[in-house]
Amino acid sequence: MSRVTLITPKSPPPAPPPQDLYAKRKQIYPKLAHGKFRTVKWLAMAGMLGIYYLVPWLRWDRGTGVPDQAVLADFAGERFFFFGIEIWPQEAYYLAGLMILAALGLFLVTSLFGRVWCGYACPQTVWTDLYIWVERAFEGDRAARMRLDAKPMSFNKAWRKVGKHAVWLLIAFVTGGAFILYFHDAQMIAQTFFIGEAPLSAYWFAAILTFTTYALAGTMREQVCTYLCPWPRIQAALTDEHALNVTYRYDRGEPRGPHRKGESWEGRGDCIDCKQCVQVCPMGIDIRDGAQLECIHCALCIDACDEMMKKVERPTGLIAYDTDIAVARRAAGMRTQYRLIRARTVLYAALMVAIAALMAWGLLNRGTFEVNVLKDRSPPYVRLSDGDIRNGYTLKLVNKSGEAREMSLEANGIDGLQLEVIGLEATEAGRIFLPVAAHGVDRYRIFVTVPQETAGGRDHFTLLLQDTATGELHGNRTSFMAPGD
Amino acid sequence: MSEHHKDIDQPTGVETTGHEWDGIKELNNPLPRWWLYIWYGTIAFSIGYMVVMPAIPALPGLGTNTRGLAGQSDRIAVAEQVESLRAQRSASGSALLTASLEEIETDRELQQFAMASGESAFGDNCATCHGAGGRGAKGYPTLADDAWLWSGTLEGIQYTLQHGIRHEEDPETRFSLMPAFGRDRLLERQQIDDVVNHVLSLSGREVDEAASSRGADIFAAQCASCHGANGTGDRTVGAPNLTDDIWVFGGEYRDVYNTVYNARNAHMPAWGERLDEATIKSLAVYVHSLGGGE
Structure with a gap:
């Protein structure tokens, strides 16, 4: 009974709070910023979009019978082409290595300079920036857009809205369309796409990417970063007080307040509370509240603040790339220090170098020729009418180079062993030559016969292949089965 | 409303929902409303899916699962x-x-x-x-x-x-019959033993020489018409070569004896x-x- 009295509230429970459990999205109207970071972002955007749209059109001659597209994920042909590199399905570990390298690169950059990926290079940022640029072209800058949205529908409002969405959809379609260029021959698919003869998957992916581009860059924007993206959560584990982040230097800015021309700056901070940093923010946050999950570190607030600081004739850099520890130490009257070389940055860099070196070594030393010998499982051996024992094999010759080859084949290791390749005659000297096509896999059936006197149980022999042009040798030791033990 | 004081959680500065358990308060970080609408959307989709696609399994007495309007069927x-x-x-x-x-x-x-x-x-x-x-x-x-x-x-x-x-329904089938020499009393057991010894000698086995030479005469009389005088077989009647190392029904004495006694007329x-x-x-x-x- 005493337990019941314990959980019974002494006072009546509070009235249900009036605030909603679901928040309506607050429309953000980022103002156009001017300054060096805005310029860098325009250039980065042009670079990223240029790479994305133009790379599929680059050509790279690889000889006849092989696609000449510089970058191509050829699913039908089971090849991935990247300029001079040709990756086969069994070498997908190079792609895995590339992903690991990219992840480590992201870790390193984040622990050094914060979320530069989010601020400059993430497709969500790049396309959102592009979409806001279109929006600005139709509806004007922040103040004009806010006025327009507040007005009732009119012809003026209608054509601006329709025009904006039409251009957005066009960009979205071009984005989705460019995606499929990476998976088919760009020129061919660009033509067949519009006459309805492209594969169904091409239309699907073009449609999916058109939709996601339009929805994510046009209508979702900052919601993607705040609610959908895992990276803001992960990066919290990667940055620390030594990472350079877009930071409001409160040691210099506080106490903040409006400032009239001619007033003294004594005893107050440099922040004049003009809220320009908030107005240019594409995420709709106030950088002066400190590092936040929402902040993508696009540095536009730095541009906005620097502009104001010049106007009020104070030094720029009230908001700047800085570290938490530097600001805290300055606030405490200590000397600032920057430590780019830390255990984690050294570790990430070392891991990157190691993996890049490993991959480079693997790529440079990978053979362009592979020999696979598959022994028949059934029958494991065949007794011939004269009592000799014969085993069957399938020989797979993988030629990754652009040159056709001719390999001479011999086998030894068991007394009296005889070799026969189905469909090929041995020369008078008893040698067998196997032609191997460029960029392909050739299969040969092989019969190996051993006299019954020397056969018995499991034995081994070696298949020796030698390139008749280069003399390159490939050996493959394989087993021979016979009855007995 | 004016009496209501927003309950603010001090360390985070976030409003609470007013729910409290043993001093633990639930913070109200409102979910975006579009998120809620997407959830409603998935509910609407699942209802539509149930109508269009086969969804409800066979219940006792119902006999079969629902088929769905689209008539989709993996089969x-x-x-x-x-x-x-x-x-x-x-x-x-x-x-x-x-x-x-x-x-x-x-x-x-x-x-x-x-x-x-x-x-x-x-x-x-x-x-x-x-x-x-x-x-x-x-x-x-x-x-x-x-x-x-x-x-x-x-x-x-x-x-x-x-x-x-020996597929008798087909008039053009490959056909031949080996007599069951023992079962049908065409040969005595001793004679069969002799002929088996001879047959095994054809592929170079060690056999009872005396029996083998007696068997040679029987072989010439009974077997050579199909298996050939030398025992090399005759493909036109599907008679196996008895001089090689391959024995469909086994090459041991017992196997061959069994074959001669009962005959083997395999069917395909x-x-x-x-x-x-x-x-x-x-x-x-x-x-x-x-x-x-x-």
Whole structure:
């Protein structure tokens, strides 16, 4: 009974709070910023979009019978082409290595300079920036857009809205369309796409990417970063007080307040509370509240603040790339220090170098020729009418180079062993030559016969292949089965 | 409303929902409303899905699951896929019909197609007796070796497949009968022992010389008409070569004695009744490739 009295509230429970459990999205109207970071972002955007749209059109001659597209994920042909590199399905570990390298690169950059990926290079940022640029072209800058949205529908409002969405959809379609260029021959698919003869998957992916581009860059924007993206959560584990982040230097800015021309700056901070940093923010946050999950570190607030600081004739850099520890130490009257070389940055860099070196070594030393010998499982051996024992094999010759080859084949290791390749005659000297096509896999059936006197149980022999042009040798030791033990 | 004071959680500065358990307060970080709408959307979708697609399993007394308005069925989908596959293959299939077996074997594209379809047809129909890869079993000839009872040529294999062996429903079947010398009292036990000794001597086994020489006369009288005077067999009647190392029904004394006493007249069905011509041709090419093709 005493337990019941314990959980019974002494006072009546509070009235249900009036605030909603679901928040309506607050429309953000980022103002156009001017300054060096805005310029860098325009250039980065042009670079990223240029790479994305133009790379599929680059050509790279690889000889006849092989696609000449510089970058191509050829699913039908089971090849991935990247300029001079040709990756086969069994070498997908190079792609895995590339992903690991990219992840480590992201870790390193984040622990050094914060979320530069989010601020400059993430497709969500790049396309959102592009979409806001279109929006600005139709509806004007922040103040004009806010006025327009507040007005009732009119012809003026209608054509601006329709025009904006039409251009957005066009960009979205071009984005989705460019995606499929990476998976088919760009020129061919660009033509067949519009006459309805492209594969169904091409239309699907073009449609999916058109939709996601339009929805994510046009209508979702900052919601993607705040609610959908895992990276803001992960990066919290990667940055620390030594990472350079877009930071409001409160040691210099506080106490903040409006400032009239001619007033003294004594005893107050440099922040004049003009809220320009908030107005240019594409995420709709106030950088002066400190590092936040929402902040993508696009540095536009730095541009906005620097502009104001010049106007009020104070030094720029009230908001700047800085570290938490530097600001805290300055606030405490200590000397600032920057430590780019830390255990984690050294570790990430070392891991990157190691993996890049490993991959480079693997790529440079990978053979362009592979020999696979598959022994028949059934029958494991065949007794011939004269009592000799014969085993069957399938020989797979993988030629990754652009040159056709001719390999001479011999086998030894068991007394009296005889070799026969189905469909090929041995020369008078008893040698067998196997032609191997460029960029392909050739299969040969092989019969190996051993006299019954020397056969018995499991034995081994070696298949020796030698390139008749280069003399390159490939050996493959394989087993021979016979009855007995 | 004016009486209501917002309850603010001090460390985070976030409003609470007013719910409290043992001093633990629930913070109100409102979910975006579009998120809620997407959830509603998934509910609406699931209801639509239940109506359109088969969704509710068979309940006792109902007999069957709901079919759904779209009439979607994995069984029908598979049947359609098989049908479209057949249509795709019909081009190569009809090429198999017009080409001769030799042409199939030399044309790289046709040969690969025939090998692939032959291999799968072999697995479905032939491997039960002849084993995967034609490895054979006691009583079922190994197809991968170089000995043939009737014929090891492409045409011969095709004929065997088409008409079978001792398949009496087919008038063109390959046919012969070996007498059951012991069971039907054609030979005495002692005579059978003698002839078995002789037969084993043909492939160089160590035997009772005296019995073997007695058996030679019996062999000449009873067996040579089919198996040949030297015991090398006769393909026209499917009589095995007795001088080699290959024994379909076993090469031990007991096995051979049993064979002479009871006779072995193995049977293979005529596949012409069950498989289409293109498949038979593919099978002929495949079997021919197993290692003993002539």
